[in-house]
Amino acid sequence: MAMTIDPDRFEALCRAQVGFQKPTSRRECPSPKRMVRLLTSRCSAREGSKLIDHISLCSDCAGEFGFLTEALRSERILVGDIENWLGSSQGAESRRPYSLRYSWGLASLLAAFFIVGFLVLRLVVLRSPERYRAAPEARVALLEPVEQKVSRQSLVFRWHPVQGVEHYVVEVFDETLSPVWKSLPLLETRIVPPDQLARGLVPQKSYFWLVSAYFPGGDKWMSPLEEFTLKD
Ligand SMILES: [Zn+2]
Known part of the structure; x- marks a missing residue:
């Protein structure tokens, strides 16, 4: 094989x-x-x-x-x-x-x-x-959805702000951890995903998301991967 x-x-x-x-x-x-x-x-x-x-x-x-x-x-x-x-x-x-x-x-x-x-x-x-000198979960903390079932309409990704950050990028993966979607650079700490993504997600299936925080000097911090499921 x-x-x-x-x-x-x-x-x-x-x-x-x-x-x-x-x-x-x-x-x-x-x-x-x-x-x-x-x-x-x-x-x-x-x-x-x-x-x-x-x-x-x-x-x-x-x-x-x-x-x-x-x-x-x-x-x-x-x-x-x-x-x-x-x-x-x-x-x-x-x-x-x-x-x-x-x-x-x-x-x-x-x-x-x-x-x-x-x-x-x-x-x-x-x-x-x-590779992981500091625990990334202590760095970028995700707020929602975190191990949650959410409705398609109310799907919004939110995380805690990080001091001194230039921009954030959100990524979504399917249950096999294949990339599904990546946001453009974001200045805010929340994003409503585009309709195209929300429509493409299959209800009751597990998805994962994470946020990368980019600093002006080129440093990058990452959140842990969090799971979410659409209920409808
Ligand atoms: Zn197992």
Whole structure:
């Protein structure tokens, strides 16, 4: 399965890391069965990449995933497939089917290592302390909508003013953290999104937004990522 990194998405994930340390609910969490499918390469690249995104941001799922990885490695792959492989070296007749099975096991093992390595790399990159010396949530605080269900008509983004700021930029992401909308530079600390955006958002789906504050010297502070949902 091919796993590619979309740079925009990866950047959004990097920015989002603070807001996602502790999930408020596990409603969106994948079932262990889906994680097993991921580990055994039985899901599509798209589903796999979605799962990885979730797992890298959800400490609960990361724990479960680690546990499953261990369990799979010890039980299914190491015990099952290495036995097959040992069997295959004993007779020419049995070699073919066994080596075929072994190659599937090896593929799963490699996929699992690749996925775990990728995940660890992401977690290390995302949580690297040099990148986030000060907690961004202490810098630009969002007021609304914050983990809220709002009606389409009343959708307005508001945040606390930051001293000395030149302008703000608001960004909205969908539930996979793909960018949906970016405002022009703003001087005020509130914006009613354009009709085009409000109409394009799907009710009952999770969206995320954040504010970047730009300073005259070129510095930039960011808010954490906050979730909101449209109720109609
Ligand atoms: Zn989760």
